[in-house]
Amino acid sequence: MTAEPLLDISGLDVGYGHVGVLRGVDLEILPGAIVALVGSNGAGKSTLLRALSGLLRPSAGRIVFAGRDIAGEPPHRIIDLGLLHVAENRRLFRRQNVHANLELGLYGTRLGKDEERRRYDFVYELFPMLAERPQALAGILSGGQQQMLAIAQALMRQPRLLMLDEPSLGLAPIVVDQVLAVLQRLRGGGTTILLVEQMVERALDIADHAYVLQNGVVIGGGTPDAIRSGDLIRRAYLGAVSDREA
Ligand SMILES: Nc1ncnc2c1ncn2[C@@H]1O[C@H](COP(=O)(O)OP(=O)(O)OP(=O)(O)O)[C@@H](O)[C@H]1O
Ligand SMILES: [Mg+2]
Incomplete structure (x- = not known):
């Protein structure tokens, strides 16, 4: 089939x-x-x-x-x-920290606290370098870290197609x-x-x-x-x- x-x-x-x-x-x-x-x-x-x-x-x-x-x-x-799109220019909120950028990934969703927690845990486990610096401003991260944050932000919505x-x-x-x-x-x-x-x-x-x-x-x-x-x-x-x- x-x-x-x-x-x-x-x-x-x-x-x-x-x-x-x-x-x-x-x-x-x-x-x-x-x-x-x-x-x-x-x-x-x-x-x-x-x-x-x-x-x-x-x-x-x-x-x-x-x-x-x-x-x-x-x-x-x-x-x-x-259907989530991680654009070429990594549209992050550069003056917001890592955690806030992930939170913005959830914008408009209505998930329970447990489910939100599960999603943060998932992306922080996937990207340990983000877990190490949740308070770092997105704008000061390296290019690689910014790319990972942009992907992580999209993953907060648990996309079917990324x-x-x-x-x-x-x-x-x-x-x-x-x-x-x-x-x-x-x-x-x-x-x-x-x-x-x-x-x-x-x-x-x-x-x-x-x-x-x-x-x-x-x-x-x-x-x-x-x-x-x-x-x-x-x-x-x-x-x-x-x-x-x-
Ligand atoms: N905002 C825009 N306004 C007008 N034309 C555009 C615009 N963006 C892209 N184009 C044109 O559309 C065509 C395709 O561009 P596109 O950016 O989709 O290519 P690409 O395959 O992503 O290339 P690259 O590998 O350089 O990213 C090009 O001829 C480009 O000049
Ligand atoms: Mg292109």
């Missing part, structure tokens, strides 16, 4: 004003998977995440999440349905390892993940499936092994030049 996709995108067009960026995007994510989305600068990866989280309204197509079409829904509704936009950006290799290890642990616990990454090899290492985006179009997808042995990556990164030479 094949599982129903948790996220099922079909025929999606998204742009900024009259400028089209994504064209006819089809993509699906099965529950419990890590799906990587790769592609060169300007391919439209962040644009897709913005459309999924309700920050941009698609001009065509469907985004079915957990059985309902969320295309055009406002961001807060989408968050409430369990979308991360280039979590490795600007991080030292050892910190990238730590972040990716956390994503694998989360997948082990049942969280579904959509990972946008420029570090293609690293993303393929932990992904169950990957899609390749080029100039706003999904040019293919497959298992990491299939992607590694095919020429999609070369086409996506070298683009029209190598296509002409081929």
Whole structure:
């Protein structure tokens, strides 16, 4: 039996004003998977995440999440349905401390005290470096710690689908390892993940499936092994030049 996709995108067009960026995007994510989305600068990866989280309204197509079409829904509704977006720029409250940033992750929820406690315990156990400095201001943390705090803040809502936009950006290799290890642990616990990454090899290492985006179009997808042995990556990164030479 094949599982129903948790996220099922079909025929999606998204742009900024009259400028089209994504064209006819089809993509699906099965529950419990890590799906990587790769592609060169300007391919439209962040644009897709913005459309999924309700920050941009698609001009065509469907985004079915957990059985309902969320295309055009406002961001807060989408968050409430369990789709969380950790944006590229790690939108933290820099003048608030670690604990307050986690608390803001719970904004608008109505959980009992025990459940709230359980969620703090969960993220502090996952990120011991945050547990060590709950009173530290977010703005003085290292880039890696800020990335972890941004992920932890999203996890406070116990997302069904966690979308991360280039979590490795600007991080030292050892910190990238730590972040990716956390994503694998989360997948082990049942969280579904959509990972946008420029570090293609690293993303393929932990992904169950990957899609390749080029100039706003999904040019293919497959298992990491299939992607590694095919020429999609070369086409996506070298683009029209190598296509002409081929
Ligand atoms: N706010 C915006 N207004 C107009 N055009 C935009 C805006 N943001 C992005 N674009 C354009 O949309 C296209 C896709 O950009 P996007 O940021 O989604 O790419 P990306 O794949 O995330 O690239 P990167 O790897 O650099 O993050 C680019 O041509 C970009 O110039
Ligand atoms: Mg981007």
